[in-house]
Amino acid sequence: MKILRTIKVALKALGRNKMRTFLTALGIIIGVGAVIAMVSIGQGAKEEVEARFSEMGTNLLFVRPGSRQFRGRHGGGGSYDTLTEEDAKALVENSDLIQYVSPNVNTRTQVIYANKNWNTSIYGVGHHYPLIRNWEIDEGVFFSESQVRSGQKVCVLGSEVNNNLFEGMYSIGQVIRIKKIPFRVIGTMKSKGASGWFSQDDVIFIPYTTAQTRLVGIDHVQSIDVSAVNGKVTAEAQEHIEEILRIRHKIAPGAEDDFNVRDMADIQEGASEATQVLTILLGGIASISLLVGGIGIMNIMLVSVTERIREIGVRMSVGARERDILLQFLIEAIVLSLMGGLLGIVLGVGSSRLISQFAGMETSVSMGSILLAFLFAGSVGIFFGFYPARKASKLDPIDALRYE
Amino acid sequence: MSENNNIIKLENITKTYVMGENKLDALKGISYTIKRGAMIAIMGPSGSGKSTLMNVIGCLDKPTSGTYYLENELVSKLDKNRLAGIRNKRIGFVFQNFNLLARTSALENVELPLVYSNVSAKETRERAQKALQQVGLKGREDHKTNQLSGGEKQRVAIARALVNHPSLILADEPTGNLDTKTGIDIMEVFKSLHEKSGITVVLVTHDPEVTVYAEKVIHLRDGLIENEKRRET
Ligand SMILES: Nc1ncnc2c1ncn2[C@@H]1O[C@H](COP(=O)(O)OP(=O)(O)OP(=O)(O)O)[C@@H](O)[C@H]1O
Ligand SMILES: [Mg+2]
Numbered sequence: 001m002k003i004l005r006t007i008k009v010a011l012k013a014l015g016r017n018k019m020r021t022f023l024t025a026l027g028i029i030i031g032v033g034a035v036i037a038m039v040s041i042g043q044g045a046k047e048e049v050e051a052r053f054s055e056m057g058t059n060l061l062f063v064r065p066g067s068r069q070f071r072g073r074h075g076g077g078g079s080y081d082t083l084t085e086e087d088a089k090a091l092v093e094n095s096d097l098i099q100y101v102s103p104n105v106n107t108r109t110q111v112i113y114a115n116k117n118w119n120t121s122i123y124g125v126g127h128h129y130p131l132i133r134n135w136e137i138d139e140g141v142f143f144s145e146s147q148v149r150s151g152q153k154v155c156v157l158g159s160e161v162n163n164n165l166f167e168g169m170y171s172i173g174q175v176i177r178i179k180k181i182p183f184r185v186i187g188t189m190k191s192k193g194a195s196g197w198f199s200q201d202d203v204i205f206i207p208y209t210t211a212q213t214r215l216v217g218i219d220h221v222q223s224i225d226v227s228a229v230n231g232k233v234t235a236e237a238q239e240h241i242e243e244i245l246r247i248r249h250k251i252a253p254g255a256e257d258d259f260n261v262r263d264m265a266d267i268q269e270g271a272s273e274a275t276q277v278l279t280i281l282l283g284g285i286a287s288i289s290l291l292v293g294g295i296g297i298m299n300i301m302l303v304s305v306t307e308r309i310r311e312i313g314v315r316m317s318v319g320a321r322e323r324d325i326l327l328q329f330l331i332e333a334i335v336l337s338l339m340g341g342l343l344g345i346v347l348g349v350g351s352s353r354l355i356s357q358f359a360g361m362e363t364s365v366s367m368g369s370i371l372l373a374f375l376f377a378g379s380v381g382i383f384f385g386f387y388p389a390r391k392a393s394k395l396d397p398i399d400a401l402r403y404e
Numbered sequence: 405m406s407e408n409n410n411i412i413k414l415e416n417i418t419k420t421y422v423m424g425e426n427k428l429d430a431l432k433g434i435s436y437t438i439k440r441g442a443m444i445a446i447m448g449p450s451g452s453g454k455s456t457l458m459n460v461i462g463c464l465d466k467p468t469s470g471t472y473y474l475e476n477e478l479v480s481k482l483d484k485n486r487l488a489g490i491r492n493k494r495i496g497f498v499f500q501n502f503n504l505l506a507r508t509s510a511l512e513n514v515e516l517p518l519v520y521s522n523v524s525a526k527e528t529r530e531r532a533q534k535a536l537q538q539v540g541l542k543g544r545e546d547h548k549t550n551q552l553s554g555g556e557k558q559r560v561a562i563a564r565a566l567v568n569h570p571s572l573i574l575a576d577e578p579t580g581n582l583d584t585k586t587g588i589d590i591m592e593v594f595k596s597l598h599e600k601s602g603i604t605v606v607l608v609t610h611d612p613e614v615t616v617y618a619e620k621v622i623h624l625r626d627g628l629i630e631n632e633k634r635r636e637t
Contacts, residue, residue, distance in 0.1 A: 005519055005525070009519075016507055031489065143617040229599045283615070310503070311505055311506070313503070313515065314503045314505055314516070315503070316491075317464060317488065317491060317497055317503065317519075318463075318491065318492060318497075318516050318517040318520065318564065319488050319492020319493070319517055319568075320488060320492075320520050321484075321488040321489070321520070322484060322485060322488075323485075324520055396491045397464050397465075398459055398465050400466050401464075401499070401503060
């Protein structure tokens with residue numbers, strides 16, 4: 001029997017009981033829909049993270065203490081005290097590929113203004129920080145080189161902190177308390193925008209020198225942000241940094257660095273990996289519902305085989321072979337699951353649109369996830385359709401004809 | 405092939421049904437030969453093994469022992485799939501209870517054997533239409549099974565049996581579910597098929613009226629052939 005005819009026979013059989021066909025397919029519809037919607041959420045998060053990073057620029061380099069072995073791992077960087085502000089200065093002085101540097105000393109603490117309390121990130125940075133990060137000042141000014149050098153208690157507020165502490169009031173010139181120490185507000189930053197996952201605006205900038213002495217109590221720096229003169233020489237600038245720091249840190253040739261330099265791509269990779277895990281997790285959970293849908297198909301196909309034993313007997317009596325019957329029922333299951341798959345794609349794409357519209361989450365439906373869900377639905381059909389189909393094909397023609 | 409014109413040759417065919425502890429010998433050693441082009445009736449009391457014998461001849465069932473040659477080919481040892489091929493190409497089966505596909509049109513029912521043959525969709529349609537015409541059902545092609553009378557159902561079943569040009573038509577009580585008048589109509593269909601195309605027909609019946617259409621009547625009792633009567637013409 002030719003495949004095309006078998007498909008026609010299967011469609012006809014499914015058409016005879018439309019309500020049941022729909023309900024059976026519903027499991028697959030929901031399963032495929034869930035997979036696509038969930039994966040679109042993960043994918044959306046990934047794309048958003050990537051977009052954020054590429055916004056920051058391709059000429060950025062980050063120097064952290066610790067050996068390369070710890071790249072990308074938590075606890076590896078930052079826990080060493082090998083980097084100093086002199087290192088940072090040496091970088092600009094000794095390489096013409098390096099434009100700006102900003103030593104960083106970060107912490108997280110409570111800030112108070114009047115009766116308002118806010119827990120936020122405190123970034124101790126250099127005066128070039130806004131230029132490195134391409135971040136514009138909204139009102140007032142960023143602190144100057146001399147304010148950094150003398151370790152003044154001045155701060156610049158991220159827009160979210162500004163909104164939360166001052167609620168629209170003019171904040172410049174006001175005094176807030178960071179860890180009970182008074183800081184004068186001299187400027188506010190423009191919003192970088194918040195996403196569902198993290199906010200870049202929930203931050204206060206102070207001179208890193210002030211952070212060293214007043215807040216953290218260290219005399220080294222935790223990391224150094226570096227900008228190369230342009231995005232094309234980033235790799236070369238990275239080599240310069242490594243050379244300069246190896247000399248400064250007196251690292252013998254062949255010995256391991258006590259610092260590591262990463263560029264935007266490295267960091268982006270780490271973040272993408274994290275969102276990739278999220279995608280797999282969400283997709284995995286949704287796949288379970290697809291599996292349940294498949295079991296539904298098997299169940300109905302088994303019922304259908306039992307109901308149609310006489311039909312099978314008639315077909316066998318006029319010459320249907322085992323494999324004709326097997327194919328007929330298998331194709332019925334596959335058609336069922338693929339139809340479910342198609343409707344599921346519609347459902348998934350639709351709901352991912354709704355999610356991004358009403359839940360404010362970035363979603364992205366990829367062709368790949370559609371294809372994958374569709375193929376998965378098809379395999380579910382084959383897998384769960386096979387047993388009932390085989391059962392049908394193994395019937396004895398006489399028994400099948402006699403069945404009542 | 406040409407050594408004789410036997411279409412069916414049965415040698416010592418037995419069929420034993422085993423149900424748990426119990427064994428039931430439905431056929432106890434049937435030896436019989438049917439010539440090509442014959443029209444034979446099988447009679448016998450209920451439970452004498454008529455249907456069992458028909459199923460063996462129709463390759464729906466395998467004998468427990470004995471040999472069966474169909475058109476000089478040993479078929480009693482063939483596997484399921486080969487038997488399916490033989491049912492498809494060489495045998496047309498007509499059942500007492502019609503065995504048509506429900507909620508399916510007359511035409512599609514008749515097409516069924518060709519669906520499992522290597523016949524194009526176009527030819528399938530044409531041959532099915534022609535077969536329906538042959539049994540006098542022109543114009544009923546699109547009627548669903550449940551929209552047909554008993555006699556019409558049996559005509560559809562006959563059309564289905566002959567659509568793939570078999571050499572043998574088997575009918576197990578084809579008039580059993582029909583009234584006398586309709587039964588005679590159906591027998592006329594068999595008769596004209598037999599006369600026009602010389603096809604071999606073997607049918608089972610309880611009805612003496614039906615046997616007048618047969619050239620020979622075989623009597624079965626307790627799984628054995630009792631005697632054979634040649635009808636005088
Ligand atoms: N599948 C089966 N399993 C067990 N016993 C069977 C089976 N089929 C038939 N038999 C038995 O074999 C015997 C012959 O049955 P068969 O159907 O051939 O009789 P029959 O001559 O066609 O009778 P009827 O005229 O009532 O149709 C009966 O005793 C029946 O009970
Ligand atoms: Mg019988």
